[in-house]
Amino acid sequence: MSPAIKPTVGFVGLGSQGGPMARRIVEAGFPLVLWARRPQALEPYADTAAQAALDLDDLGARCDIVAICVVDDAGVRQVFDAVLPAMRGGTRIVIHSTIHPDTCVALAAEAAAVGVAVVDAPVSGGGPGAAAGTLTVMVGGEAADVAAVRPIFETFSGLIAHLGGVGAGQLAKLVNNAQMAANMAIADSGLGAAAALGLDRAAYVELVKASSGRSFGFEVRARLPDVALFGHGARLLEKDVGLLSAVLKDNPATAFLRDTAQPFLERIAHLQAGAQVQGDKS
Structure with a gap:
């Protein structure tokens, strides 16, 4: 992929914090594909260039980076299991949810088996921080993968702290x-x-x-x-x-x-x- 071409980002979890994060991503010019369980959750993005995925399989197939910002371990696992089979080798999954670090490590091992990398990146600052682009992002993952997703994080963050391998962000x-x-x-x-x-x-x-x-x-x-x-x-x-x-x-x-x-x-x-x-x- 040419460095001039921005990666396509998929985003799941358009809640009070994830919603403004997704808007910051698309407004920064990144191609954005959204999926939500409720169609109403996509309505606030009608004035943007964001596209809607037919389902999670479709989202996984279309994206270079899939960001997950749902509530808990079970929700992350559900989205992960749905998108991973459709993702190409060399793509990446970012976990913005706050979950058990061991869950991130287990998911990273499963993804690595098919050539997909996982970066865990829980955030702090809430919806107002996301909207203002001042979130703190706590990151765990391999340096090359973190570097690849950093431009996405920069759209909604004030501080990005890379703390170690996968799971370190959660810790x-x-x-x-x-x-x-x-x-x-x-x-x-x-x-x-x-x-x-x-x-x-x-x-x-x-x-x-x-x-x-x-x-x-x-x-x-x-x-x-x-x-x-x-x-x-x-x-x-x-x-x-x-x-x-x-x-x-x-x-x-x-x-x-x-x-x-x-x-x-x-x-x-x-x-x-x-x-x-x-x-x-x-």
Whole structure:
């Protein structure tokens, strides 16, 4: 393939984060082929040059790079199994989902047997970051494969960190998210202590944001009038803390993160469950 010819990219997973990522790719001039379970999910791309695949087999056959941005291991496996048989040797599959690192390693071995490479590249920054082109991409894979897909990542990222072989991106994402959850738990305790001491909340928040106690986790927690409002984010973080614990098992390196984060995340789940019960009664 001539370097001047941009690779055709397939994208599966047009959710709140994947959707803006796909739009950034096509708006950067890359040929883009989309597939979605619901036809309505393709409607926002009617004003772009993106094309729709008939099915996942069709998408795999048409693309040089297939990006997967679905929710979990089972979803990634389902898409992978459908696209791989149709893909040509020398093509690549990119996994943007946050899943178990061992799943990425297993999929990479299966793909390599037919000449297809796998790069794992979970992202951080959410839908707003994707739309702004400022996502952080945590990458695992062979250097040549990472170099080949980097121009795609550059359309929606502010930072691309290549951390090692396949699975390394997932490992980094899990540690990062466990750290985020632990920081939020510590921030929640700090705000509680400040309230118990009678400090003005708004003034205290501004103080910490400019002082040594600051963190992104603190800023997220401080923006929430009620911690129960973090329900969706807490579920995602709880999944990642669980995956990290499964990878490291009883390794002391993860014990503090897990033991700090889990009670906080479980409390949010309990508050949400209570709110749901109250809603059902009303």
